Amino acid sequence: MTTVRDCDYPWMGFMIWANGAASCCCYGSSPVGDVSKTPPESVWNNSTMQSLRASLAAGVVHTVCQSGTCKYVVGSRASQQTTRDLAPAPADFDEAWYVRQYFDVCDGLARGVWSSGLDHYRRLGHREFRCRNQREWRRSVQQQRERASRTRAGYSATLSWVQSARVREHTIVMSVCALNSGSIAWQPNGQGPTPIHASAEAYRRLDEVQRTRPMNIYRRDLGAPVEPGQSITLEMQAPVDDFPVGRSFLVVDLVSDPRDVRLTRRGAKPLVLGVHRDEWTDQIDLVTAG
């Protein structure tokens, strides 16, 4: 079932209303900041947004989503317990700091939703990866920095030909070595929200209009996870019959389809195969680059 774990909005989208209110979606979520008082880039990473991201990643319906009508909130409510006891009042709770730090708590107080910051914390805040005081916040910031430095390289692929591409049994065969040069493991299909596939995308040269146009896409599952620093050899295949007469190009890469992104970084040499199908003889000639 779809739950808030599947929601990407707070990582991808930003809505700004004429009164300055900023939110992450238009499905009834409450504001996360006010861009008439704070620069929008600060709102984008403020404490409420960070708490929201942590909550969604953990499958928790966050305060700003309480009145949400989206499929993620509805799905979570259907699959989770919705009534909870109040958490005990923590001894180190700093009321003034908490209300000042979290825009959504301050906003809820102004609208009469909560009687105090502590009231919010005991009802919802304690589950939403929020800090109770400044000391805890500083510790959390430090942990985030350490985690950020570990994931700095993120996703990155370095590709090379294992051998020249060839035609075998009416199929173009491309043998490629893919090195995980990033800091995050590549997961195969069915393991997590970001499956990584090997990809070959075919483009066709149209002489009459002097353009190169996308044609076909070929995908291959990795089969097993590939850890950072590990390499994997992949054999990509494309049927010869898919290629019209004339010149075409195949670009080989690692991709995440659900996220619509390629893993070869900008500036790196792409792995390209040129294909020519002779109009008279149907003979296929291949030229590699990269």
Next chain:
Amino acid sequence: MSNALSLLNGFVDQANGATVVGWAWDPGKPNEPVVVELSRNGQPVATVSADRFRQDLLDAGFGNGCHAFEIELPLDSLDAGVPVFSATIQATGFELKRSPFRCGPPRPERDQPRPATTAVERLNAEIASFSRAWTPRLHHENRLAFLAAREGGLTEIQARPQWFMIETTSHCNLKCVICPHGHGAMENASDLDLSRFSRDFDFLASAERMQLFGTGEPLLSGGFWEILESIGPGSGVEVSINSNGTLLNQERIDRLLRSPLSWISISLDAARPETYRRVRGADFDVVISRVRDLIRARNARQAAGVSRVGSASRLEIFINMTLMRENIEEFPEFVDLAADLGADGVQVCQLLWHKGHSAWETKKGEWKFVYRDQLLRNLPDKANDFIQQGLERAATRRVPIVFDGSQFERSRPVVQGEEV
């Protein structure tokens, strides 16, 4: 549009001598034949209706199976040079699989000399430039940063938003009966204060899509123009607005056409002046003449080859209609209106059920508008009948229709009857 195009299907099965055999199918009209156009060097040489029955097409679920074609190409198209042809579904640009293809006389003898500069040599020359030119999309690194944050469990993220909705104003010059403005519900309307944004709006630079409207009329807003005109060449961002179109004078039209705006949808809600006056309270003929001015100016710039800032080479101009009891009968006429104006298509949504709107009522002379009574769910049979008529008219007049899938049953333009 691209989604509709991607659903089209077809194949060139054989090309022997002058005979071409294949099939083509449009899932939007599963039992109707499409016309296949054959061209050489971009010049049409023949058309054929793909209406022959083939059992394998029926078995594979392609409508009633009557989607095959066979055609003899005209002999004069087969003479000089290498006869390479393209096959497309007419008026869609969709090219059949295995196209282009060679047709015509048999292959030359093996010992016949080939041209000095062979195609393989050209391929060798082109692959380097293709590799150089082929780069991931402009926003690629931002997407990778997003992915690293999502997978790495980061909450303070380097990635910037990939899309924005920015309501630069909630003021409007009209008081339409379907909008909060028409019911006194926008007393606190305001203009967005941009003083906290950096001068060059660099926070917006990562955007792939930007919707620059909300509940107000964007053309009224200085902030709208400021943001729109800050977008630089090569930004790759798709910028869209909805507008009531009443403020489109020559100066604003020129500014819009110089800007990187990709898509504008003009809210009309009616095909007849009287309905427009009731729903939107303005003069139909005036707004139509302004939309016509916009389309004419856009076409003139395009014909003159004037280049634009940003990613969009051409401003797409749609007209839109919120379907309700008051205007449902006009939907087929609305499609005609779009065709007559030369708009790129029709965008359609339906009046939405919302608890806060159910009490909205307003009186204009003898006419009374009651929001809850106007919902299409009160008249599903009539609504579906006129929607169907509108779709048929759109197919005849070749007007693309964009339905808001979230507002219709299973993303299809079908209204469900329900208690309100």
